[in-house]
Amino acid sequence: MASIYQTGLAARKRAPAAVFIAVAIGMAAPAFAEDKPAVPAKAEISQEPASKADVKKAEASQIPRIAPDASTFQLSNGMTVVVIPDHRAPIVTHMAWYKIGAADDPAGKSGVAHFLEHLMFKGTKNHPAGEFSAKVSEVGGVENAFTTADATAYFQTVAKEQLGMVMGYEADRMEGLQLTDAVVLPERDVILEERRMRTDNNPAAQLSEAMDAALYQNHPYGIPIIGWEHEMAGLTREDAVSQYERYYTPNNAILVVAGDVTADEVKKLAENTYGKLPRRAEPGVRNRPKEPDPLAERSLVLRDQRVSQPSWSQSYLVPSYVSAKPAEAEALDILADILGSGPTSRLYRSLVVEQGIAGSAGSYYSGNGLDYGRLGFYAMPRGDVSLDKLSAAVDAVIAEVREHGITAEELALAKKRTRASTIYSQDSQSSLARLFGSAMISGQSLSDVQDWARRVDAVTLTDVAQAAAKYLDKRRAVTGTLLPAPVETRS
Numbered sequence: 001m002a003s004i005y006q007t008g009l010a011a012r013k014r015a016p017a018a019v020f021i022a023v024a025i026g027m028a029a030p031a032f033a034e035d036k037p038a039v040p041a042k043a044e045i046s047q048e049p050a051s052k053a054d055v056k057k058a059e060a061s062q063i064p065r066i067a068p069d070a071s072t073f074q075l076s077n078g079m080t081v082v083v084i085p086d087h088r089a090p091i092v093t094h095m096a097w098y099k100i101g102a103a104d105d106p107a108g109k110s111g112v113a114h115f116l117e118h119l120m121f122k123g124t125k126n127h128p129a130g131e132f133s134a135k136v137s138e139v140g141g142v143e144n145a146f147t148t149a150d151a152t153a154y155f156q157t158v159a160k161e162q163l164g165m166v167m168g169y170e171a172d173r174m175e176g177l178q179l180t181d182a183v184v185l186p187e188r189d190v191i192l193e194e195r196r197m198r199t200d201n202n203p204a205a206q207l208s209e210a211m212d213a214a215l216y217q218n219h220p221y222g223i224p225i226i227g228w229e230h231e232m233a234g235l236t237r238e239d240a241v242s243q244y245e246r247y248y249t250p251n252n253a254i255l256v257v258a259g260d261v262t263a264d265e266v267k268k269l270a271e272n273t274y275g276k277l278p279r280r281a282e283p284g285v286r287n288r289p290k291e292p293d294p295l296a297e298r299s300l301v302l303r304d305q306r307v308s309q310p311s312w313s314q315s316y317l318v319p320s321y322v323s324a325k326p327a328e329a330e331a332l333d334i335l336a337d338i339l340g341s342g343p344t345s346r347l348y349r350s351l352v353v354e355q356g357i358a359g360s361a362g363s364y365y366s367g368n369g370l371d372y373g374r375l376g377f378y379a380m381p382r383g384d385v386s387l388d389k390l391s392a393a394v395d396a397v398i399a400e401v402r403e404h405g406i407t408a409e410e411l412a413l414a415k416k417r418t419r420a421s422t423i424y425s426q427d428s429q430s431s432l433a434r435l436f437g438s439a440m441i442s443g444q445s446l447s448d449v450q451d452w453a454r455r456v457d458a459v460t461l462t463d464v465a466q467a468a469a470k471y472l473d474k475r476r477a478v479t480g481t482l483l484p485a486p487v488e489t490r491s
């Protein structure tokens with residue numbers, strides 16, 4: 001799963017401070033050599049502000065917006081289109097998103113959204129299996145698809161002249177997919193094998209699956225995206241087709257095109273391809289079950305002989321950007337950044353540098369879900385330090401922030417890193433398309449995404465203190481420990 005916020009965090013770790021500084025003083029950062037500077041024109045910044053309000057306004061105008069030239073429109077069949085102009089190279093990334101994810105899998109049919117993602121490559125009335133992929137590779141493009149808890153998406157990156165071609169094929173498989181048992185059943189073996197490779201052969205993935213199941217006591221985020229093996233094994237052609245008929249309709253899709261195109265160009269192409277498709281179904285509102293207020297702290301242990309390095313992790317149930325109250329999700333992003341992002345974070349300084357008990361330690365906020373998010377912590381012991389000791393040390397860092405909040409200096413630095421990550425997030429066309437797609441598929445608006453750094457900049461010390469006090473409550477937490485199993489001795 002990827003999101004603006006995860007992208008932001010990852011970028012923050014990568015982005016050198018110099019990137020931010022270079023752009024802030026009006027020089028083009030290397031990554032944006034051909035692009036519009038991410039800050040307003042110099043004249044606007046250098047105007048002498050006349051009052052405090054003007055100073056604030058001038059400061060706000062220096063906070064970069066993500067893809068300020070992006071725009072959105074709707075086709076007459078209800079399909080939403082987002083265009084993100086990026087003229088640095090003559091290529092485009094075309095990404096078709098559907099509002100159907102693993103959390104929409106019917107009860108007992110876990111894994112069907114992901115199964116359908118695979119089956120979408122099996123050919124249509126007009127184009128046999130493999131033709132679309134062959135065409136993309138023939139023109140030197142790349143393609144793939146992914147399923148999250150809330151969405152399924154298909155994407156291709158091609159030369160700009162090929163945009164009409166991929167739109168034609170993608171529109172075709174939105175309505176013309178043809179599935180027979182002869183193609184469905186072997187593909188079911190493929191997803192079962194994928195599960196074995198990704199989860200069952202990996203104790204850390206098994207533990208994280210069990211932690212999700214414990215964290216979400218009632219919401220389907222507790223069910224693995226790939227599905228439970230015994231349910232996957234029973235998936236049928238009919239299961240896949242009924243999901244396809246219900247959800248793969250233009251009014252349930254968002255098309256994101258990022259690259260060397262204008263909105264007018266995309267509109268013309270979209271009207272000639274997707275625009276010709278009728279609405280096939282009304283999927284209705286996504287009515288997901290809610291979590292009860294958690295009362296019991298949960299703790300899981302997984303021992304496995306394949307584990308060579310013990311590790312510790314903890315997840316707190318928190319809201320997402322969509323479900324949070326104003327400023328709460330932004331405050332959680334800041335909190336995770338200060339507690340555990342990079343070598344200057346509180347966790348790293350305390351556990352790795354000062355106490356020397358951990359080889360690594362950190363925290364993150366996943367806020368891109370439609371219904372819930374997670375505030376995660378992790379640490380790996382150094383030498384033979386026990387996981388109990390590690391856990392107690394993380395607890396102490398968390399207790400400190402719950403009691404005293406963060407400092408003004410920490411807040412200012414975290415905001416500065418957010419601005420840098422906003423700029424850095426625009427470096428990759430496909431991550432931009434993913435960022436806008438994943439946010440908008442969950443109901444956020446174009447400007448919600450564009451103005452993320454501005455909203456983060458408005459977060460106060462009180463916002464962060466309140467978020468820490470409210471959400472870093474042990475009753476909301478699931479702790480997981482991964483340990484090597486003792487080798488069985490035989491007598």
Ligand SMILES: [Zn+2]
Pocket residue numbers: 114118191194
């Ligand atoms: Zn897969």
